[in-house]
Amino acid sequence: MLLRALAATTAAAVLLLSLTGCATDDWTTPRAEPTIVGTPGAGFHPETAPSPEATVVPADGSWRGVSPSPGYRVVLLTSGTDATTDVLNAAVQQWASSEGVSLRTVVADESGAIPAIVDAMDMKPDLIVSTGESLIDALATVTPNHLDVSFLVLGAELAEPTDNVTAVDWTGAGFRGEGLGSATHFDEDSFTPKRGDAAIRAGAAAVLTGMTGVVLWID
Template sequence: MTRTPASSFLSSALTVAAAGALVAAMAGCVATAPEPASSSTAQGGIRPLGDGFLGSVTTPTPEATVNPEPGSWAGVVPPAGYRVALITAGADAATTTLATAVTTWAERESVALTVLTASTDDEVEQRIDEAVGMAPDLVVGAGSRIVDVFTLLTGQHLQQQFLIIGAELPEPTGNTTAVVWKGASFRGTGLSTADELDPDAVTPARARDAITAGVASVLHDLTGIVLRLPS
């Protein structure tokens, strides 16, 4: 059976997603909150998060935005044998900076990293399929150009954990976590404002914090949320 390319239904699917969000809000739907991070929920041997990681939030609800204090994720590193697939789209400066941060982090932490590059939405769709087929511990999407397709497809692979850095999904499912900051919080075509997409905001230091904080959150089972790094 031939699947319709992502580019042919992005616009209509995003419109349906927005309408669904409005209906859910009017109905007063309340989702079940994930468990808070603790030594029992984190993977064995993972260093605890700092007290300021969740900010003022005790137990984040799905899709919640939390504001971790700088350095509250320090020292939280993946276990031996951790595998990551990185998906990028385009060769713009912001995407390149994010990808470099991920590859540098992977080398430093001895993470097995596979890099999958794309140029179009259809290629992003193909790279997601390839990444999920590898069954890595985590699939990382870097930058704004992967957002529209990730919005459509991450919810179809609930067994796979995804992390987006430098952008976010408008309605993430419980398996998709994002790390954003001022100027790097693109939410999708037709949904974002100009101040959410500032290439100059994506610096090497920000990108480094994004991958380390995001992975720390995933390792502690704090997923389906958005981490907003301090300005």
């Protein structure tokens, strides 16, 4: 009986903490515009401004030292339960935790990709981070009509991205949708925790510094 009582008390405490956390993380509360903390290292930006849809190859690790201001609001929009998507999701979650990012998640399935994207946009985040190949075609349909919403695609890319869509790819990734398949030979083993961490950090640094509408190649 004592163990049951303790368990019930612990569960109630966890629930209270969870509810309290939600209350202090209310996205409807007005706040100052997010800012960038730090600056990218040498070689992150090309010498001349990249053209729309260009592929940019930043110097390895040049995105380190760049963070969003605390409370930066991000929606992780994800689809699929494959190992590659799981690696990217874990990287986004770890990045959010280490950088003080306010993170929410929207999970889509193949039949509900567009409604899921709309749900993510309705939260009015600072950035929507997309993981999962099945979202690409739906993103290609939705994103040109919502240029005021910032999207970051990890491990895949849109064939013709608008300025509000940035992607991060590497050898072994590069799925483009619209019947185009992968830009390179797909390699599940290329989706490592280290590369996932580099992808979200490089992509966030690009968005925060205004280098959008391009593909970052992080090999």
